[in-house]
Amino acid sequence: MNSHRITLEDRYCAHNYQPLPVVLSKGKGIWLWDENGKRYMDMMSAYSAVSFGHSHPDLVAALTHQAGRLAVTSRAFYTDQLGPFLQLLCEMTGMPQALPMNSGTEAVETALKAARKWGYKVKGIPDQQAEIIVCHGNFAGRTTTIVGFSSEAQYRDGFGPFDGGFVTIPFGDAAALEAAITPRTTAFLVEPIQGEGGIIVPPDGYLAQCREICTRHNVLLICDEVQTGLGRTGRLLACDHEGIKPDGLILGKALGGGLLPVSAFLARRDVMGVFTPGDHGSTFGGNPLAAAVGHAALSLLHDGELIAAARQRGQHLLDGLHAIRHPAIRSVRGKGLLIGLELDPAIILARSFCERLMENGLLSKETHYTVVRLAPPLVISAAEIDAALRIIEHVFATLTTPHMEGCT
Template sequence: MESLIELESRYCAANYHPLPVVLHSGAGAWLRDIHGNAYLDMMSAYSAVSFGHAHPELVATLTQQASTLAVTSRAFHTDRLGPFLERLCAMTGMPRALPMNTGAEAVETAIKAARKWAYEVKGVAEGRAQIIVCAGNFAGRTTTIIGFSSEAQYRQGFGPFAPGFISIPFGDADALEAAITPDTAAFLVEPVQGEAGIIVPPDGYLARCRDICSRHDVLLICDEVQTGLGRTGRLLACDHENVKPDGLVLGKALGGGLLPVSAFLAREDVMAVFRPGDHGSTFGGNPLACAVGEAALRLLERDALAQRAWERGERLMSSLRRISHPAIRQLRGKGLLIGMELHPATISARLFCERLMLRGVLTKDTHETVVRLAPPLIVTEEEIDFAVAAIAAVLHDIRIAA
């Protein structure tokens, strides 16, 4: 194991700090390392593996399509793009979609669409369009996106950054209304902030934002790359408040845990600003991605995985609350997107994750104090109980050490 870690360290840029485990295979909610040790996956690759590892139906779809036609570029029509987008639009209630690859690419697409809509439809003067974002946001790692991040490390050394973004506190609808000007094109928001530490806004927040944006002719764009497609117990996190956005960003789980697939979806007048040559992607909407994406959506609906996520999430949250350990500062989340914030004086979240690994559970910390708990949506009750037992055991060790 050490030699493989050293090999990676020798040739790879040091932009990650992985846990000291070398994984070899995965099936369902479980992963195995090169020694055959099994680990319950409580991270799901930041929600990209919502259907579990190597889902047999998705792997079969991938294999079949890969042996038929994989990549052509959008220079030609294919028999896979239309059916995929039809299903995606029907399920989300959005009239049109633009396929991309990564979540960051889809967010960049949303930014371009919002700006051009502001100029061509709303009548904002060229070069003056503004997009309101929230402190604590995480939408990706491109230079435009990190430019409106409030995390110092994400920005340091990478400027200059694109102008046109106004940051407000997350969860404060009054701050949104106060920040809007005649030049405001859109409000880009995560219904639940993931990377920030699984931050859930006050009840009614998104509904108020919807009302404010409608009254001021501002696009409400929901970034559901991590929260969408069943993760929070509904198809979309904005469904919890019956909010329909003007633009929607999806990714991660859309690729079935097998390859990157993302999309920006929007109402007709927003998507109409794109004309041939305005925007594109060599791999976006490729037949392989479309086949897997359509199969993933079909599984999500057929197996009622959003409802399953809600039920398993309730079990996980209630079990964690019963532990009631002084090291736990707060539990928060929706469905199977839960953050366990620890008191930093007791143990770091990184060390907690390392100890969990020794007990057969894999996940990752965020912001040094929060442990993410976001298993595949196909996780069983028994697997949830296994994870909770491991968490309780690590907490028990902290009590002994104290």
């Protein structure tokens, strides 16, 4: 492999990532090509941002058409793109209002600000005393406020002092939520499935219990669906699996069609109503280019076919993984096309397994040293799922002895 571009990136870019040693230059559908022309199956989708596949023609057309008309004006003016985009977003999700931002992290920060101000202005919590409940193993972004409530030591190391006002409970434990609520509690922020935490799926009925508890205590239920939303789990929203409606909803990643950073915080009117002009903003949030692409992305989901395909293909992939018998496999878990393959680190680390997958033409990335993510674009076919399973099974077949592979 020509390592010149890797050398350049390593020299000039901060080392805040540890990429796999492949230099990608082209993408189409579920496929990626490196600079030497080798083809790889994308089983990661840029952490769900590329849910529609690379260079989807409808999305590229929306992007190029709008780029030639009007891209950025700031929210200092109305545009002809933002209203239709937010109308479709609200109608599809059943949420009354939305506030557009760029990254998922920004949308989470927006949700935190809204929850706190709602707690003070509507619920009547004394000033500066509002508490937000979060879960152990959460991942909501990288700002100092957000890493301040992370339970991952590395995300916090060296970045304090941190903002207060967060209470951490175990994920998947509704009784712990009820026990943690006090008169100062304004919101519960939760991922329906913890993505970065290792594709952790809570017990059936967990979100429905949380909904009932939050309603009874007048606490906002805010679902972070940046990774799980927009068809990824086989429903439009992961919270749809339990038929619950949150008070606040956070979307991102796939909302930008794999082309732009587009995110949004959606909420009840009384929650969104705490914002007045000048309270919050973003130069690029809701720009016409982002709105046009976001509208096109939502339109691809509107008939439900891609969502149903994610449900069916996800079950196909889960069944195929469960059929593989190897002592390195600790567990297989997930919903729709968001699947975690947990490995025994005494046999092989997830990073080493991903490197072997790469050598065999399949790209993914590990999380928490032991879990391989398998989250391909929703456009993947049944035949392509079978091809991925053959590669995964082949890599397991090469692990002939359980001797600390990748642990040296």
